[in-house]
Amino acid sequence: MAATSPTPAPALTAERILEATEEVLRRHGPAKATVVDVARALGVSHGSVYRHFRTKAALREAVTKRWLDRTSELLSGIAAGAGDPEARLRDWLRALFDAKRRKAGADPELFATYMVLADESGPAVSGHIADLIGQLTGIIRDGAGTGVFTVPDPAAAARSVFHATGRFHDPGYAREWERPEAEADFGALVELLLRGLSSR
Amino acid sequence: MAATSPTPAPALTAERILEATEEVLRRHGPAKATVVDVARALGVSHGSVYRHFRTKAALREAVTKRWLDRTSELLSGIAAGAGDPEARLRDWLRALFDAKRRKAGADPELFATYMVLADESGPAVSGHIADLIGQLTGIIRDGAGTGVFTVPDPAAAARSVFHATGRFHDPGYAREWERPEAEADFGALVELLLRGLSSR
């Protein structure tokens, strides 16, 4: 016989708690999702949840971090690519915008839930943003190396590009993303920024 | 004898109601400011206020509009100037950022109050933004005329510039404006945008 049970009680792990928490958040929304709900969903007492996460805030922050990390990973693939830095920058910004817009459009309630969580988890979000700007810095540094971009400070340029495109990735602007002119506005802004990066 | 009283009862006018409303908002905040409070501050019954403004929402929107119009006027002076369009654009963006940052820093509670009002008054804000983008369009069109800027569509470029600088004028970012790197970030972004506008 196997020492580990086949399905009945798959051991209480941080990962399983996070999955259950996501489900509870999806069902009840951020305001009504309680630690007791999470414990009930897992068939354990809420005390057991506190063995893995010191506080409710820590649990929520872990959920937020997981969610943010998924976006980071998706984009890091593009940033690390080997092609033309100009095209890579375009693709990266486009992928960021598309990913956010798709999530906000597909399930607005869940997206609103994650906006609340992100608001609570300041440090996690700051780290995520630093990561994204780091990816941008890599692309721009590559371009500066090959001479496609003419910028004295790739890191500063990356910050500028990230801030400038905020309207197309900051969740606070989600409502605007469905407007018909959003697409053209995004394209125009990206081209303006690319011209600025590569002007002699 | 004068037909109009010297000071006692200076006639109930829309202007006086707006002033009293601003004062009540400043004192009580947006959540607790009532029409009854405004009427009491003026020494009249609340029914009299409803003679000048159909609803409480209309009264609040009028206050918002007055506030937004003050910013528009300040900037229109710069936009209509006769100097170098490049310098004018720099000055205009700088003036917008400085005005917002100064207001947010000097009286955070009042600024928060106006953020709530602006949130309620969608159409008034949209109109204000359209006005600002119009001013930007004027500057950029001038630059396109003299050849300083090389853009096919000044109106589209103006939209891009306004959106790109959102982080430095959108009230939602007010918290960031006090951070030490804000100044450098603002400068770097403006220079990047100017290079984009004038690249051959």
Added chain:
DNA sequence: GGAATGACAGATATTGAAATCTGTCAGCTG
């Protein structure tokens, strides 16, 4: 007679008591 009043109905906000939740921990269980 044009402007202001104040009583009123329905909508919204406040309050305080009861219910629920968070976080701890001594003890149980396998």
Added chain:
DNA sequence: CAGCTGACAGATTTCAATATCTGTCATTCC
């Protein structure tokens, strides 16, 4: 004995009764 439980104190949320506010309008007052 490592992991889980459930009772508990203090903090937070819910809920229903109560109070206040919004918007109207018949009446009053220069």
